Amino acid sequence: MRAVTFSDGSISIDQHPDPTPGVGEVLVAIRAAGLNGADVLQRKGFYPAPAGSPPDIPGLEFAGEVVDLGPDAARFAIGERVMAIAGGGGQAELIAVHERALMPVPAAVDWAAAGGLPEVFTTAHDALFTQAALGSGERLLVHGAAGGVGTAAVQLAAAIGATTTATVRNEDSRAGVESLGATLVIEPEGFGEHGPFDVVLELVGGPNIAADVDALATGGRIVVIGVGGGAKAELNLLALMGKRGRIMASTLRARPLEEKAAALRAVERHVLPLFESGEIDVPIAATYPLEDAEAAYEHFTTPGKLGKVVLMAQPNGTVNG
Amino acid sequence: MRAVTFSDGSISIDQHPDPTPGVGEVLVAIRAAGLNGADVLQRKGFYPAPAGSPPDIPGLEFAGEVVDLGPDAARFAIGERVMAIAGGGGQAELIAVHERALMPVPAAVDWAAAGGLPEVFTTAHDALFTQAALGSGERLLVHGAAGGVGTAAVQLAAAIGATTTATVRNEDSRAGVESLGATLVIEPEGFGEHGPFDVVLELVGGPNIAADVDALATGGRIVVIGVGGGAKAELNLLALMGKRGRIMASTLRARPLEEKAAALRAVERHVLPLFESGEIDVPIAATYPLEDAEAAYEHFTTPGKLGKVVLMAQPNGTVNG
Incomplete structure (x- = not known):
């Protein structure tokens, strides 16, 4: 082959x-x-x-x-x-x-x-729902929303009745992300003004973490699945304690067969019907x-x-x- | 009064x-x-x-x-x-x-x-079980184990069949912590050598976080409930992703009545029988x-x-x- x-x-x-x-x-x-x-x-x-x-x-x-x-x-x-x-x-x-x-x-x-x-919808579903337990009515922030995982996340969040703020660096991509169901599409700078957020899907990484924590709602969750902007983050633990917040980091690729299979079963159950x-x-x-x-x-x-x-x-x- | x-x-x-x-x-x-x-x-x-x-x-x-x-x-x-x-x-x-x-x-x-x-056993139970879902057979690390929450955590972990490594700065307190059920009581320096750990109960804070992440097992959880050693932490997100790890920060005091009451009901159910x-x-x-x-x-x-x-x-x- x-x-x-x-x-x-x-x-x-x-x-x-x-x-x-x-x-x-x-x-x-x-x-x-x-x-x-x-x-x-x-x-x-x-x-x-x-x-x-x-x-x-x-x-x-x-x-x-x-x-x-x-x-x-x-x-x-x-x-x-x-x-x-x-x-x-x-x-x-x-x-x-x-x-x-x-x-x-x-x-x-x-x-x-x-x-x-498979990769982007499984990643997005696992991050938003299995990890962060995003629920209807919650406020989601998606960083880097024009990419594959970002566009999947925006659509999945809209489908379950969450409101989504999406950061998109390239101006030309913003209308497209809005048409996928984002409530608000913004430039990355100053995203915290549009908070608080119950869930943050972090595809950029280190440089965002401090502002993510500041923009978090009580009980909020930051799911880190990409570090394109850098892996090093400064974290104020007292600020995270005050929010009773969580930082969850994950990758799909390194998981053993049984965990990947479980993630795929969740996609079959919850995501494929939305495609059908x-x-x-x-x-x-x-x-x-x-x-x-x-x-x-x-x-x-x-x-x-x-x-x-x-x-x-x-x-x-x-x-x- | x-x-x-x-x-x-x-x-x-x-x-x-x-x-x-x-x-x-x-x-x-x-x-x-x-x-x-x-x-x-x-x-x-x-x-x-x-x-x-x-x-x-x-x-x-x-x-x-x-x-x-x-x-x-x-x-x-x-x-x-x-x-x-x-x-x-x-x-x-x-x-x-x-x-x-x-x-x-x-x-x-x-x-x-x-x-x-009430404060220390509710804090320890909430952190270990409600937040981090510590299970039997898992490996727990308790930082600052000679204090109130630490001694509660060591006892609760032993009661459910977890193995506990406890860091205790003061040499005179180590035998006492061991008698409460800790598997291994060590000085704080170099604790990572004794890992990996499925759950880390972090009562010291910022200075420990990088080493906590390094010592984490796949799927491990760090629960931050104290920052006596400082609130600022450096976090390597790629390392945390590689472990598929979570950092959970929490306080009891700021929670509304219904959440405190729920934590107390869990203590009534799971902890008071161990006192009885x-x-x-x-x-x-x-x-x-x-x-x-x-x-x-x-x-x-x-x-x-x-x-x-x-x-x-x-x-x-x-x-x-």
């Missing part, structure tokens, strides 16, 4: 051995695979793939068709449309994953959207063929886009399906 | 009007009242009493007998032994509090122990008559004691009970 391949910071499309599905695993012919910030970090050598994932093939999410079943795999039939998060290896033509790590693709979701859905009803969608900034991965990565790191950059793979018939 | 009275940093025993129990309230003739760190902060002017509490009478916990009932108060009968946390006003001869803010005193607990029980069976106890460093409050405060701030300093009040017959 062909796969996007990292080597010392460069990107190429190389041949790799076809994977074979093991016990409980499913072989998927990949149609679409979204790009994520972790891929860019991995390319730079900062974020190696976890054990069990290929060290040189990026891709934390993908969608495709089941083409082979390993022993005891029984959740999906050959030909079914599935999507998943993975520790890596999604930006390829084939991947073998445990069937508990797969979700069905709703009929209303096309391949490009399905390829860009058309209430939410995956904003797609652009799609690129697998061969043009270099251009896709370039686009991904360019500011001002709204939503996902997705690679489209065309299985080349080497699979035994 | 007489009460410990703060005025510009000085302590005196002054006369105050007897309180009258309002709707749902109970008048308690106080027998014993523990000292806490918050009293010392309040004396220095750093921690004013919350609204609804007397501004000049300290005392966050007390035990005594019910001597009068306000309208609709029905939970306790006159003469019953009760104890409670309060926003202040506990270091006095009388206090009127809502009946939902009271707990019964188990027969096995004497007045001195009952007066020093004799499994846990309130270590008492010393008791002082109310008149000797100055000496009690002096003792409280002297390092090297183990357990609570408690004021003993003798109702002087001015109440209508």
Whole structure:
């Protein structure tokens, strides 16, 4: 199979051995695979793939068709449309994953959207609901709301009746974020004036933490899932105690199978019905063929886009399906 | 009634009007009242009493007998032994509090122990179990374990089958903390070598946070309920994300009645049976008559004691009970 391949910071499309599905695993012919910030970090050598994932093939999410079943795999039939998060290896033509790590693709979701859905909606759902227990009527602040996780979070919050303040640095992206259901879209500077907030989804990191705490409502929660702006934070513990606040930090990628599977079951139960009803969608900034991965990565790191950059793979018939 | 009275940093025993129990309230003739760190902060002017509490009478916990009932108060009968946390006003001869803010005193607990029980055991139970969800088999680190909350936490953790590493600065107090059920009692320096820890009870504050995060197990929780060592902390968010860790900061004192009452109901259910069976106890460093409050405060701030300093009040017959 062909796969996007990292080597010392460069990107190429190389041949790799076809994977074979093991016990409980499913072989998927990949149609679409979204790009994520972790891929860019991995390319730079900062974020190696976890054990069990290929060290040189990026891709934390993908969608495709089941083409082979390993022993005891029984959740999906050959030909079914599935999507998943993975520790890596999604930006390829084939991947073998445990069937508990797969979700069905709703009929209303096309391949490009399905390829860009699992990582950001699972991350956003896990952060907002499983971690922070965001409830209806609560006031959410999303930092960096024009990105993949941000646009997912804005839509999920709107769907459950929370009010969302969204910070978006690029002026051109603000109308798009508002159309996804944000109550108020603002520049990042001075966001605290629009508080207090019950939940803060922190995708920028260190530089925001002190102001996040100041803007927190009593009992508020800050969920840190990105540190693009830096990892070092200054924290006033007395201020956090006064708010009875919590700082929760999380990543999906490093979790063991059972925790990832539990997060996906929550997405199946609570998020996929919103896709089926058309209430939410995956904003797609652009799609690129697998061969043009270099251009896709370039686009991904360019500011001002709204939503996902997705690679489209065309299985080349080497699979035994 | 007489009460410990703060005025510009000085302590005196002054006369105050007897309180009258309002709707749902109970008048308690106080027998014993523990000292806490918050009293010392309040004396220095750093921690004013919350609204609804007397501004000049300290005392966050007390035990005594019910001597009068306000309208609709029905939970306790006159003469019953009760104890409670309060926003202040506990270091006095009388206090009127809502009946939902009271707990019964188990027969096995004497007045001195009952007066020093509510604040520290409610704080420790809330922090370890309601906030951090400490479970059997988990590894707990208690910083400053020789103090009131620390000795309560060590005993509660032992009672549910957690293993506890306790840091105690004063060498003379270490054997006592070990006898309360700590698995390992160490000096504070280099505590991280004894990790990883699933839960850290942070009573020292800022200077410990970076090392707390480093010593955290995957999914670990740091509960900050004291900042005696300073409030400013440096936090590496990437390290916290890697641990999928949480920092939870909390205070009991500022909580509204319904939240305090809920915390007390949890203590009634989970902690008072352990006192009834004799499994846990309130270590008492010393008791002082109310008149000797100055000496009690002096003792409280002297390092090297183990357990609570408690004021003993003798109702002087001015109440209508």
